[in-house]
Amino acid sequence: MASTADDLREEVRRRYAESAKAVAGEGDGCGCGSGSCCSDDSAASAVGSQKFGYALYEAEQREELPDAAVLASLGCGNPTAIADLHEGETVLDLGSGGGIDVILSAERVGRSGLAYGLDMTDEMLALAQRNAEEAGIKNAIFLKGLIEQIPLPAASVDVVISNCVINLSTDKAAVLTELARVLRPGGRIGVSDVVAEDHLTADQRGERGSYVGCIAGALSKSEYIAGLQAAGFEEVSVEFTHEVADGMHGAIVKAVKTEAPEQKGLPVIQPASKAGCC
Ligand SMILES: C[S@@+](CC[C@H](N)C(=O)[O-])C[C@H]1O[C@@H](n2cnc3c(N)ncnc32)[C@H](O)[C@@H]1O
DSSP states (O other): OOOSHHHHHHHHHHHHHHHHHHHTTOSSSOOOSSTTTTOOOTTGGGBTTTSBGGGGSOHHHHHTSOHHHHHTOOOSSOHHHHSOOOTTOEEEEESOTTSHHHHHHHHHHOTTSEEEEEESOHHHHHHHHHHHHHTTOOSEEEEESBTTBOSSOTTOEEEEEEESOGGGOSOHHHHHHHHHHHEEEEEEEEEEEEEEOTTOOHHHHHHTSOTTTTSTTOEEHHHHHHHHHHTTEEEEEEEEEEEEETTEEEEEEEEEEOSOGGGGTOOOOOOOTTOOOO
């Protein structure tokens, strides 16, 4: 049982390193394809159902992707379907895993745009890089780092997407502040995440599934909205799409970075000194 935030993050990293190795055929030999199928976690075992993973993508989207990118899909939604990406935009995917949403984003923004994938797990980054190459993607860059300390300059991104990762963070306030820092004024987020109904306590969320399985660490709907507003976002919405456990939902989270925060009495996000670039 992880005791500190660092221990918990290491547990998450190990869990997703195993998933990446399983998809790459380097795991413990379960031979079952999906990176999650060896887990006894109730949420993870739902990959391939309508709750988590590749089943949440259109068949047409799946057909244009390498098999390993589809099998490595561990998300709880389809952020590229909600982010309304345009040609020429710069997109950042937080916790890019096997690269499925980076590949789809890179195709959407075209050669004049750019898709970054950020992940802390070496095995996932290697898998994503291979998948992007196999898909013939030239406008994607995979970065190693933490979503709590994004290694990109301030105001360098048009859209942030993420698929079932923010719930895994041990410092969600830092993540939301970093989102506001890297986005250009008027930039937007289109995130899929697991979100709890407001009445569930932290203990009740923990009873419904594990932290590494994307359940126990989920924010409630009100916590998500308040956190985004405090970080300098407006037009914030959190919409439940499908129940993944009792009172816990896959959700679409949208928000726009406030254009002129100082005029609205909202926080002005300063670049974090440790968030150096490239
Ligand atoms: C549930 S998987 C989702 C992967 C991908 N978004 C998808 O939809 O398939 C979570 C991913 O986030 C990464 N991750 C979790 N916590 C992170 C953190 N604090 N900083 C960077 N990456 C993190 C893990 O390494 C893993 O690849």
